[in-house]
Amino acid sequence: MSKWFADTFPNVVYQGWTGDTGWLTAIGQTFYMTFGSALFGGILGLIFGMGLIITSSNGISPNRTVFWILDKVVSTFRAVPFIILLAAIAPLTKLIVGTQIGSTAALVPLSLGVFPFYARQIQVALAEVDSGIVEAAQAIGSSFWDIVFGVYLREGRSEIIRVSTVTLISLIGLTAMAGAIGAGGLGTMALSYGYQRYANDTTWLATLLVLVFVLIVQVVGDILAKKFSHK
Amino acid sequence: MSNPIIALDNINVTFHQKKRTIEAVKNVSVHVERGDVYGIVGYSGAGKSTLVRVINLLQEPTSGSVIVNDETFFQADSEGAKKTRITNNDLRNRRRKIGMIFQHFNLLNERTVTENVAFALQNSELPAKEKAEKVRDLLALVDLSDRAEQYPSQLSGGQKQRVAIARALANDPEILISDEATSALDPKTTNQILALLKKLNKEFGLTIVLITHEMQAVKEIANKVAVMQDGEIIERGSLLDIFAQPNEQLTKEFIETATNIDKAIATISAQPLVTNLKPNELFVRLSYVGDTTDEPLITGLFRDFQVTANILYGNIEILQDTPVGSLLIILAGTAEQVKSAIATLADHHVVIEVIKGGK
Numbered sequence: 381m382s383k384w385f386a387d388t389f390p391n392v393v394y395q396g397w398t399g400d401t402g403w404l405t406a407i408g409q410t411f412y413m414t415f416g417s418a419l420f421g422g423i424l425g426l427i428f429g430m431g432l433i434i435t436s437s438n439g440i441s442p443n444r445t446v447f448w449i450l451d452k453v454v455s456t457f458r459a460v461p462f463i464i465l466l467a468a469i470a471p472l473t474k475l476i477v478g479t480q481i482g483s484t485a486a487l488v489p490l491s492l493g494v495f496p497f498y499a500r501q502i503q504v505a506l507a508e509v510d511s512g513i514v515e516a517a518q519a520i521g522s523s524f525w526d527i528v529f530g531v532y533l534r535e536g537r538s539e540i541i542r543v544s545t546v547t548l549i550s551l552i553g554l555t556a557m558a559g560a561i562g563a564g565g566l567g568t569m570a571l572s573y574g575y576q577r578y579a580n581d582t583t584w585l586a587t588l589l590v591l592v593f594v595l596i597v598q599v600v601g602d603i604l605a606k607k608f609s610h611k
Numbered sequence: 612m613s614n615p616i617i618a619l620d621n622i623n624v625t626f627h628q629k630k631r632t633i634e635a636v637k638n639v640s641v642h643v644e645r646g647d648v649y650g651i652v653g654y655s656g657a658g659k660s661t662l663v664r665v666i667n668l669l670q671e672p673t674s675g676s677v678i679v680n681d682e683t684f685f686q687a688d689s690e691g692a693k694k695t696r697i698t699n700n701d702l703r704n705r706r707r708k709i710g711m712i713f714q715h716f717n718l719l720n721e722r723t724v725t726e727n728v729a730f731a732l733q734n735s736e737l738p739a740k741e742k743a744e745k746v747r748d749l750l751a752l753v754d755l756s757d758r759a760e761q762y763p764s765q766l767s768g769g770q771k772q773r774v775a776i777a778r779a780l781a782n783d784p785e786i787l788i789s790d791e792a793t794s795a796l797d798p799k800t801t802n803q804i805l806a807l808l809k810k811l812n813k814e815f816g817l818t819i820v821l822i823t824h825e826m827q828a829v830k831e832i833a834n835k836v837a838v839m840q841d842g843e844i845i846e847r848g849s850l851l852d853i854f855a856q857p858n859e860q861l862t863k864e865f866i867e868t869a870t871n872i873d874k875a876i877a878t879i880s881a882q883p884l885v886t887n888l889k890p891n892e893l894f895v896r897l898s899y900v901g902d903t904t905d906e907p908l909i910t911g912l913f914r915d916f917q918v919t920a921n922i923l924y925g926n927i928e929i930l931q932d933t934p935v936g937s938l939l940i941i942l943a944g945t946a947e948q949v950k951s952a953i954a955t956l957a958d959h960h961v962v963i964e965v966i967k968g969g970k
Contacts, residue, residue: 510717510720512715512717513717513718513719513720515669515713515717516711516713516717516718516775517730518669518706519667519669519706519709519710519788520706520707520711520730520731520778520779520781520782521703521705521706521707521731521734521782522703522730522733523703523734526733526734530719530730530733531719534719534721534722535719535720535721537721538721608721609721610720610721610762610763610764611720611764
């Protein structure tokens with residue numbers, strides 16, 4: 381069996397399990413980049429998305445200036461193609477994490493690349509929260525933070541999980557491009573060790589692993605979204 | 612007499628949209644006394660929702676003054692200048708004493724019935740145990756104890772509204788604002804909710820401001836009525852006065868929806884009895900309020916004037932424990948006799964309207 385495998389997929393075997401170019405290393409790097417940037421980009425996106433809802437003209441604290449600034453920042457970052465963002469913010473990356481290559485360096489552009497997307501998703505998700513419920517909370521005498529946490533984030537929870545799933549999946553896509561700054565991961569495996577070396581078996585396995593990862597995220601996301609919905 | 616619990620004076624609310632200016636409420640003053648059930652009736656777009664939202668400043672007026680419980684919430688002169696406004700923190704505290712219920716219930720979908728009511732208590736200083744007890748009592752009051760752990764999506768419309776009422780009552784408010792609270796409910800459920808509101812008014816002295824487009828609802832529980840059209844109050848008074856003697860066309864229309872008397876007149880006018888009215892006959896409508904009805908007037912007509920009264924239709928409403936009636940009858944007798952009979956009826960404060968005379 382293992383001999384058959386080694387004969388049929390020689391390049392897959394050649395990469396090995398561990399080491400700088402091993403499969404486990406690549407999987408680990410992809411996980412690290414996806415969840416690491418999901419954390420930072422997620423927090424940033426949540427704050428911006430929430431801010432857009434709160435300060436919009438029919439929000440609980442309308443503020444034209446703040447809304448305009450948030451809106452423009454989100455739009456600007458969304459307009460920059462990710463592969464260019466990677467290069468363009470290299471000095472900033474170096475400033476923040478001390479290096480501009482590798483998985484950790486990739487966290488900076490990945491976070492900045494994903495947050496505007498997530499902010500818009502959050503904005504849409506929270507816009508779904510019935511304004512009547514917000515008004516009822518105001519009539520009850522709820523404070524600003526009661527409404528942010530107790531109404532928006534709580535009522536929008538299921539929808540937030542749904543858009544987070546979408547965002548996480550698109551983030552997995554972005555990590556593949558981070559290979560351009562030597563971040564490693566399954567993207568690098570598929571492109572640098574597979575495609576560029578005519579090692580199709582390596583490319584295919586890397587693709588398959590990415591697919592499995594996406595599938596797991598999707599299924600878990602769907603289950604959680606359903607669990608938290610009582611509509 | 613003590614001061615009104617709610618005093619809205621010269622309230623204007625103006626919205627500016629891109630190029631249009633909408634005057635939603637125009638120079639309206641409303642005073643609600645403690646213990647009142649004040650009904651504000653009008654079609655959608657009349658400005659009644661905007662007006663009641665001024666009470667708890669969910670809608671800040673452009674000008675006017677808002678005084679609740681002798682405390683000035685808001686004041687601005689007609690130019691919108693010289694504003695005084697309660698601080699946000701105080702406003703939040705005062706709002707807890709002004710319950711509000713809505714047409715679409717506005718319950719938190721992701722919380723159970725218990726959690727919905729408890730949500731209103733999250734800023735209360737009661738210890739957790741008392742809060743839980745309070746929620747239980749409120750749910751018992753609205754007869755929903757057995758639904759405590761369900762989510763709103765598992766409840767019927769009437770049950771949802773009862774949860775909303777329990778939530779609105781959580782902080783022991785003195786005022787309850789009902790914004791079309793029965794408009795999305797079927798007639799039977801509407802009556803249950805109105806009965807509950809009536810009970811709250813009677814037993815706890817809760818002051819209720821009720822806005823609706825259904826005169827039926829107002830008729831059931833209000834003691835005072837204001838009719839709103841195009842941002843203005845066009846007529847107001849006690850429920851009895853408004854029902855007995857409406858002046859404005861719109862008021863009459865609303866009352867018609869609750870009594871259907873005009874429809875009855877139209878139907879009966881098409882009957883042979885009326886179309887072939889004899890020369891000595893008169894088709895009239897009698898309207899009366901209260902005591903008059905205790906006397907046997909109709910029998911008296913024959914006894915004293917030999918005038919017969921053929922009753923074709925009758926509608927008697929009990930408003931505020933007082934009967935308010937409309938009768939459609941054909942009076943028959945000599946011209947002289949009928950004239951005397953009508954004069955006597957008028958003496959008894961019966962309003963007589965001749966719909967058709969015989970030829």
